Amino acid sequence: MTDGSGQRWESALDSVVVYARGAVCRRLARGTVGPDGRVRVTGLPRSLDPGSLRARVLGAPGVRVTEARVVVEASPLGADAPEDAGHEVDRLRDARDAAEARRDRQLALIKEVAGIHPVAPGRKRDDPHRRTPVDAWLELADFVDERLTGMHARLAELEEALRGAEHALSVGVDRLRRSSTDALSTHVGTLVCADLTLDGSNDADVEVELEYGVPGAVWVPTYRLAHRQGDGSGRLLLRASVAQRTDEDWTGVRVALSTADLRRRSDLPRLRSIRLGRRQDAPAPSGWREPPAGLADLFSGYDAAGPRPFAVSAPGAAAAGYAADAGAPVPVSAAPMPPPAPAPAPAPAMRARRPSVPPAAPAPQAPGGAYGAPPAFAGAPAGLVPSAPAAAMAPPPPPPGPPQPSGAELDYAALVLHGPDEQGGRRGLLFPDAPVDPVATEYRRRAEAVAALPLPGHAVWPRASAGSFDHRFDAAARADIPSDGTWHTVTVGEIAVGLRTEYLCVPSVEQTVYATLVLSNATDQALLAGPVEVTVDDDFLLTAALPTLAPGGVRRVGLGPAEGIRVTRRTHLRESTAGLRNNTTVLDHRVHVELANRLARPVTVEVHERVPVTSDGDVRIEEKADWTAPEEGADGDRLAPGTRVWRLDLPAGTTAALDGGYEIRIPTGKALVGGNRRS
Template identity: 75%
Template structure:
């Protein structure tokens, strides 16, 4: 199907689903079905994966797609195609090279003037001494000095011009590198089309949806949190930093963000049976079948039509035909067969003959050069006997009995390519491993995948790292614009309702500072991934913190830094004594006194954490004397260390509170340390 014989439909990008790496794009195209049903949908990016193209008809049950493939066209760009950044870079590059040339010519002139010096005439042995013309020498030296001064002054200006041109060229190169890759990167515009064949009512107006995958797109979640002091709820806005270099600008598209892997495995596990007795391995499926009947005569009409305009003739023997040879009828000159992968029955046949393709029988191995023929071969008369004195080649290997066994590459059905009528010999109309390699498309995809190495924003976490074992999808509430420049762009996804309260936490035994925290509870049915959150209190920006992953129904803390309005002081006292009938038990009495002062204008809730020693010795006893409580056992970051104790109290504005606690450590005399018991 050629471009002139097919109807061209323009397409528009409608929606994009950005995965952890890569994206799935959806385009819409509308038009009337032609009589032959052949349509070419334009506008696809150069970096798309050809194997990911999917097409479906919307709103027309009687029309279906019977064929869909990706084709690439090259044409000169139109007059309306603007590539401002590239043209500016080329202009500045020419200006930079011109400045370098002017400076180089000026340096050559300086070297020529500097080389001017007086040269006395040669003196013979019998000639008398001549007087030196000092005035002429001084006049020449003055001329050279004056000339060099003027040339060096001009050189300084040329050096400044070179530095300015180099700086402007570097700026233009940086803009070109960061610019959108949607514009053509060369003077020849490459257009990727979807060649479709529609089966249905001719002339009907239908709408097509084309879905394809592209590399070069990544995203990380970000948040913006706003709350009021004293309120028990807040507004958490989910945003996303998206970077893409797919080769097409996403303008006015619906954005969805997914944590799944676009290239994840889809093959199902197979459970094999366990047998008791003699080993009987189950035979693996061969993947081979008999060739279809009539395959040889399938291309008889194509061969009878003669060479077409698009069929390139093969190489002609140097020197022309031998004398007296009859002129043959015009026809396609056979091309030398390309090297084929190893076939089913062993190594490829000598002489470059390709092995049998998928779906065909294995040909008999040809006789070697020095072997005696056993009969007429498939492709010609019997081979001539070897010349006297020549060594006979070893006999060919005997092919294995049974059907051919395909290799792993030949069982990769997605990687098999159907050979066309221009192939030679038994390759026509059969499947062979490998597809045509497109180096230009590979370069586009390589450039697109460079966005995976972009440095992440502060506190940002990859979605696959924070999503865990589950995958989530977030749909943006409005359409967005994301250029293909490989830089981060922020997209607002939507607002999430979260429970929120402010609590203050201090661990005075480690640091006598009170820290403000936000206790977030996820009341939605969707997880909130880890990422940076911009916290605003009473419409005033406070700081950017790291939000941990919040599963549905989970409660986590987010630190906001020290609270200067609340002061804490801790004092301890240790008294050592003995007890027991023979004073054989050492008693270490620890007393803890904590004072809190609230200087904030409103009441606060403060959580004070202390620690009590733990022991694994049954003879050592620890007796607590305080109204603190042991925390519930948490998991992950919320897990408390053994021996943690917590005080929780509500502190009014301007109030002062005192907390007293303590514990006794009773150590038997046999467990005491020599020289005294070490203690804090």
């Protein structure tokens, strides 16, 4: 494709699904396919994961994509390429250093002038004393003062210029840190494209969809709750703080948010049975397959054609891409893939070299070699026998049977089919040593640094709040998210929730009434934990932490103290004895709670009290109140044992009194050492 053959299509980013870590992007490209069916789609980001590229044709039955590969181009941007923020920071840093040098030079001049002072000439022992010329001393002092005054004025100007240069440099550094990584940083750009081969096009106008994964994208949920007093419902606006550094700006894209892990395993677990006895099941297939017969003859025509004029293998292409990104215009070319080898009978598509030893006693297999081939003979000619010392140091052969590949060799997604230019007996075989592109690795490393961003207040990572379930939220409108690695707010949609205002107080701990919003989720979508901005009657109240709310769940959101409701608690303890011989101590506790509603509307108040609990059957506790035990609901797991609840409706401008208590009967033999607890 580097010789100009094939079509070049521009692509546009259409939608993005942001996962807990990373994102899946969807691009659309349209054009007319030529007779050869080869198309190069441009516009892909430099942090793209090559193994995640998927392509398909939309709205054209009979047309399909038969091949999709990721290629890298190096192209000069021209002399009129705009200066990026990095060059501006370098210029500002040079200006700051120059201003600092001028300031230091002025300080040196001031020190030199300040050191000027009159020095009396030396006097011999027999010479008489001479009078000091006072006028000369005064003239020298005036001269030094005049010069220092001018120099200090100049120093003030230089220090002001230095402060301005330092401020401009700090602004430039901050702008560079927040700038989008979509812009290229050199005059020679590394462009990532997708080479597609379409079948059945017949010079038709088709639309192609490209899907690929990129690292460097994170999100956390945020909310905004609007509530009116006296209304039993509210509007919960779901928003998301999204940060991405994927080397491409998301402009006008449809955004979806998912709590799933993009890199999770997709294979199903297998639970193997445990058998006792001599008869055992046949072992599972090892994944190794015998290479097809005549594999060496597959490249005979390629070898007869002679050497190629110019060919760059996969590692060379990666190095060329690195040089291009560094500023050198190096062409990048990929070696053509060899025709696929004929597959053996119905066995899986695993290719390997024939073992150098009979199958009954295969040679030891080490990671990095092809299936069934000992690494020591990977590049040795046929018939080569190792020397005696090497044979003596070799590990013992494995038990009879087919070779057992290592875990790296069973990772089918990481296996690479080596082409005809490979040496050492690797051509036409699958090996797990895929070439590493240092440029792409560096881009992905910088992109993944976005996961270290500090979270907004009360924010929780979606994987931590979603638990064992995964959820997806689709934004109602398209959004713009630049690739600058900072948080951006995206509006997802509005969720109808049930709301009611309740007031809660625990007067035995603090004689203050707190306002709470009881939030109920009546939808089929979970609400993840995150910050919620609460607005009551169009007035912003506070930002609270919303816990995870499953469908049908109920949670309380605290709104702070309610100054319009007062509570007072008084207690009384009376100790006596009972029983035939006064052998039982009776502790009679009385609790009196008064509530006053000074608001202009009726309220519902929940008062929490506590009753002692005991694990001794001889100690009895008798309650004398109309309170009730709390229901096992949303907050039941957070209430201590012995909690009792009063619930009452308090009209506007009224007061109410609540009386309760309990008796503790302790036998004399059960008295605690040092006295019984009275409160």
